[in-house]
Amino acid sequence: MCRVPVSPPLRNSDDHVFAESVETSVYILTSGGRRIPANAKILASASPVLESLINNICQSSEKTIRILGVPCDAVQVFVSFLYYNRCNEERIEKYAIHLLALAHVYSVPQLKTQCSKALIRRLTIDNVVDVLQLARLCDAPDVYLKCMKLISNGFKSVEETEGWKFLQDNDPFLELEILRFIDEIESRRKSIRKQVQAQSLYLQLSEAMDCLHHICTQGCTTVGPHGTQPISNKRTLLPCTKFSTCEGLQHSIYHFANCKKRVGGGCVRCKRTWQLFRLHSSICLEDESCKVPLCRQFKTRGVHVKKEEARWELLVRKVVAAKAISSLAFVLPKMKKLEQHQPERLLRESIRSYVSAAC
Numbered sequence: 001m002c003r004v005p006v007s008p009p010l011r012n013s014d015d016h017v018f019a020e021s022v023e024t025s026v027y028i029l030t031s032g033g034r035r036i037p038a039n040a041k042i043l044a045s046a047s048p049v050l051e052s053l054i055n056n057i058c059q060s061s062e063k064t065i066r067i068l069g070v071p072c073d074a075v076q077v078f079v080s081f082l083y084y085n086r087c088n089e090e091r092i093e094k095y096a097i098h099l100l101a102l103a104h105v106y107s108v109p110q111l112k113t114q115c116s117k118a119l120i121r122r123l124t125i126d127n128v129v130d131v132l133q134l135a136r137l138c139d140a141p142d143v144y145l146k147c148m149k150l151i152s153n154g155f156k157s158v159e160e161t162e163g164w165k166f167l168q169d170n171d172p173f174l175e176l177e178i179l180r181f182i183d184e185i186e187s188r189r190k191s192i193r194k195q196v197q198a199q200s201l202y203l204q205l206s207e208a209m210d211c212l213h214h215i216c217t218q219g220c221t222t223v224g225p226h227g228t229q230p231i232s233n234k235r236t237l238l239p240c241t242k243f244s245t246c247e248g249l250q251h252s253i254y255h256f257a258n259c260k261k262r263v264g265g266g267c268v269r270c271k272r273t274w275q276l277f278r279l280h281s282s283i284c285l286e287d288e289s290c291k292v293p294l295c296r297q298f299k300t301r302g303v304h305v306k307k308e309e310a311r312w313e314l315l316v317r318k319v320v321a322a323k324a325i326s327s328l329a330f331v332l333p334k335m336k337k338l339e340q341h342q343p344e345r346l347l348r349e350s351i352r353s354y355v356s357a358a359c
């Protein structure tokens with residue numbers, strides 16, 4: 001049994017006892033029959049629910065508040081928190097589940113926050129389903145979300161626990177809610193993977209545009225600048241270190257210039273090179289001075305199949321955006337140095353200009 005003589009709330013060695021705590025005007029009755037003396041004013045100031053209860057019992061001769069359904073020691077810790085607005089972490093860890101329920105029922109947000117943090121620290125595969133049910137009942141969104149993520153990451157292990165089996169038999173709506181959450185998480189992961197792959201493709205195309213301009217303007221190992229012969233000295237034929245795609249792109253340009261199937265449109269490799277030339281012309285800002293082949297022809301022609309036009313414009317925008325984002329990686333470190341000597345407005349305006357160019 002939990003019966004003990006009447007005693008004041010628990011105190012730590014560093015607690016300062018208020019003068020009002022000596023005065024006992026109400027008693028809190030627990031499930032084990034323990035009667036905890038308490039000051040009505042302190043309880044009312046700490047909890048609006050207790051304030052309403054105290055106002056009701058003041059009209060009766062029995063000055064007792066019943067807090068049943070939780071261990072006696074948990075109620076003792078709860079009353080102590082109401083007195084001093086703080087509690088030993090070990091006690092909160094020990095009675096976190098019961099204290100969270102009490103904090104929710106009697107509207108004590110400070111205690112509810114501490115109990116939520118304690119429950120999150122103690123989350124395991126074995127207790128996550130039970131804690132999830134409690135978080136749902138006690139309106140603890142941070143605990144609820146943490147439980148959902150843990151279940152989603154280790155669902156196969158959670159399925160083997162007794163808590164999950166009990167949930168399947170007694171709360172099918174929560175089971176459906178969990179399965180929907182897992183499905184949404186998986187859909188988001190697939191979407192993120194697709195976005196990462198697409199962004200990687202746009203970055204590769206952006207690098208190919210820079211590499212194409214580099215080959216046709218400066219020349220490289222096997223393909224010289226536009227209108228000149230390539231380098232003939234074999235000792236200088238070293239791999240290009242500026243771009244990883246430079247060597248492959250040079251072979252494609254050389255093949256495009258000498259392929260006999262290109263005229264009839266039967267060469268797949270030439271079609272890809274032709275699309276790279278067209279993409280370059282779509283993002284090129286130079287006029288007649290551009291040395292990339294077919295750039296001026298694509299600009300002056302300006303006639304494409306309507307079905308492909310929307311898709312092509314979208315591809316151009318994506319490549320331009322990827323180019324702007326990649327350039328920010330080189331610009332931002334320099335802008336940080338300028339920020340030390342100039343107002344912060346210059347940095348914001350520079351970033352805004354890059355973003356507008358990407359869009």
